[in-house]
Amino acid sequence: xxxxxxxxxxxxxxxxxxxxxxxxxxxxxxxxxxxxxxxxxxxxxxxxxxxxxxxxxxxxxxxxxxxxxxxxxxxxxxxxxxxxxxxxxxxxxxxxxxxxxxxxxxxxxxxxxxxxxxxxxxxxxxxxxxxxxxxxxxxxxxxxxxxxxxxxxxxxxxxxxxxxxxxxxxxxxxxxxxxxxxxxxxxxxxxxxxxxxxxxxxxxxxxxxxxxxxxxxxxxxxxxxxxxxxxxxxxxxxxxxxxxxxxxxxxxxxxxxxxxxxxxxxxxxxxxxxxxxxxxxxxxxxxxxxxxxxxxxxxxxxx
Numbered sequence: 116x117x118x119x120x121x122x123x124x125x126x127x128x129x130x131x132x133x134x135x136x137x138x139x140x141x142x143x144x145x146x147x148x149x150x151x152x153x154x155x156x157x158x159x160x161x162x163x164x165x166x167x168x169x170x171x172x173x174x175x176x177x178x179x180x181x182x183x184x185x186x187x188x189x190x191x192x193x194x195x196x197x198x199x200x201x202x203x204x205x206x207x208x209x210x211x212x213x214x215x216x217x218x219x220x221x222x223x224x225x226x227x228x229x230x231x232x233x234x235x236x237x238x239x240x241x242x243x244x245x246x247x248x249x250x251x252x253x254x255x256x257x258x259x260x261x262x263x264x265x266x267x268x269x270x271x272x273x274x275x276x277x278x279x280x281x282x283x284x285x286x287x288x289x290x291x292x293x294x295x296x297x298x299x300x301x302x303x304x305x306x307x308x309x310x311x312x313x314x315x316x317x318x319x320x321x322x323x324x325x326x327x328x329x330x331x332x333x334x335x336x337x338x339x340x341x342x343x344x345x346x347x348x349x350x351x352x353x354x355x356x357x358x359x360x361x362x363x364x365x366x367x368x369x370x371x372x373x374x375x376x377x378x379x380x381x382x383x384x385x386x387x388x389x390x391x392x393x394x395x396x397x398x399x400x401x402x403x404x405x406x407x408x409x410x411x412x413x414x415x416x417x418x
Contacts, residue, residue, distance in 0.1 A: 116359055116360050116363065119360070119363055119364060119367065119382065120363075120382065120386070123379070123382055124379070127379075127383055128383065128386070128387070131328055131329070131383070131387060134328075137327075137328040140324050140325055140327050140328050141325065141328065141391065143320075143324045144320065144321045144322075144324040144325050144391060145321075145391060145395050147317045147318075147320040147321050147324065148317070148321050148391075148392060148395045148396075149395070149399065150313075150317050151313075151314050151317035151318055151321070152176075152179060152180060152183065152396075152399060153176060154310050154313050154314045154317065155179055155219075155310075155314055156172070156175040156176040156178075156179040156180075157172065157175070157310060158219065158222075158307060158310040158311065158314065159175055159179060159215060159216070159219055160172060160175040161301055161302070161303070161306065161307050161310075162215035162218055162219065162297045162298065162301070162307075163175070163201065163212065163215055163297070164297075164302065165215075165297030165298065165299075165300035165301050165302070166211045166212070166214065166215055166297035166300075167211070168201055168202070168208055168211055168212060168215075170201060176403070177403040177406060177407045178197040178200055178201065178403075178407075179197065180396075180399045180400050180402070180403035181193070181196065181197065181200075181400050181403045181404055181407065182194060182196055182197040183396045183399070183400055184396060184397060184399070184400020184401065184403070184404070185400070186356065186357060186396075187356050187357040187393055187396050187397055187400070188356055189356065190354040190355055190356055190357075191354055194213070194216045194220075195213065197212070197216070198210075198212035198213040198215075198216055199212075211297075214295040214297065215295075215297050217295055218295055218297065218298045222307075222308075222311050223311070223314075223315075225311075226311055226312070226314075226315045227315075227345075227348055227349070227352075230315060230319075230341070230344070230345050230348060231345045231348075231349065233341065233345075234341050234342040234344075234345035234346075235345075237338045237341065237342060238338075238342050238373065318344075318348075319340070319341065319344050321388070321391075321392060322340060322343065322344050322347065322388050323337065323340040323344070325384075325387060325388055325391070326340060328387070329380065329383070329384055331376070331377070331380050332376065332380070332384065334374075335374065339374065342369065342373065343366055343369050343370060346365040346366065346368070346369040347362050347365045347366050347369075347385075347388075349365060350362050350363075350364060350365030350366075357389070357392070357393045357396060358389070359389065359393070362385065362388075362389045363382070363385040363386065363389060366381060366384065366385040366388070367381040367382055367385055370384065
């Protein structure tokens, strides 16, 4: 973020939020973000029920909101935290809950593949040109065998850590598999995949609905927005807090290289879209934390 926005003039940011007409689109984009997280909570609850871990809808929403709040500070830790909080730290249930999170992420990867495939088919020639430029720079900056060295070191470290605790690892893997296998025990499989589609539709709307806030981006159509969204979604795969950095770089590179949008405008658009998403995640997460601890406190008082 510091590298990308060094010397950037943030004064146009005030102009975006000074126009009252923009707040209609901003409100709709934020609403799409709320709906996406609610749908994500309902989808996770379906998997938990398949793993034999029944929780209320409201508790699932609270835990998902809190997990994304944690991810905005420490990437990927939120998924572990919500798995632990399903049954207050019981190891067996935590492993099962984490297995359901694994299935969630695999389902999202499948949706991402479909989104990227659709975007690439729409702009095939531009994709080839953009990929060749980026891959050339990546090859020049890092040796080709570096990734294999890193992966080998990680595997050796994991083996050394797990051998002394092999029996416990077997129990852990068994419970983890029970959570992963919850996908085969869904009461309504089509409802699960319908929620997956709805989640990604809402994620896309969070970006597309903000395009009218920038007059210079008016030539972009829904197919172009899908292409930018696919690039940004790939960037978010990198483990950074709320995707900060990779989201911005992906959008800037896509808008400037494919659609010849001025760099300053592309940076501003990336900053606004990511900033609103992050602010929403933080607000929802804080509200969920308040309600979660309030319920816990009241439960202790009653008992």
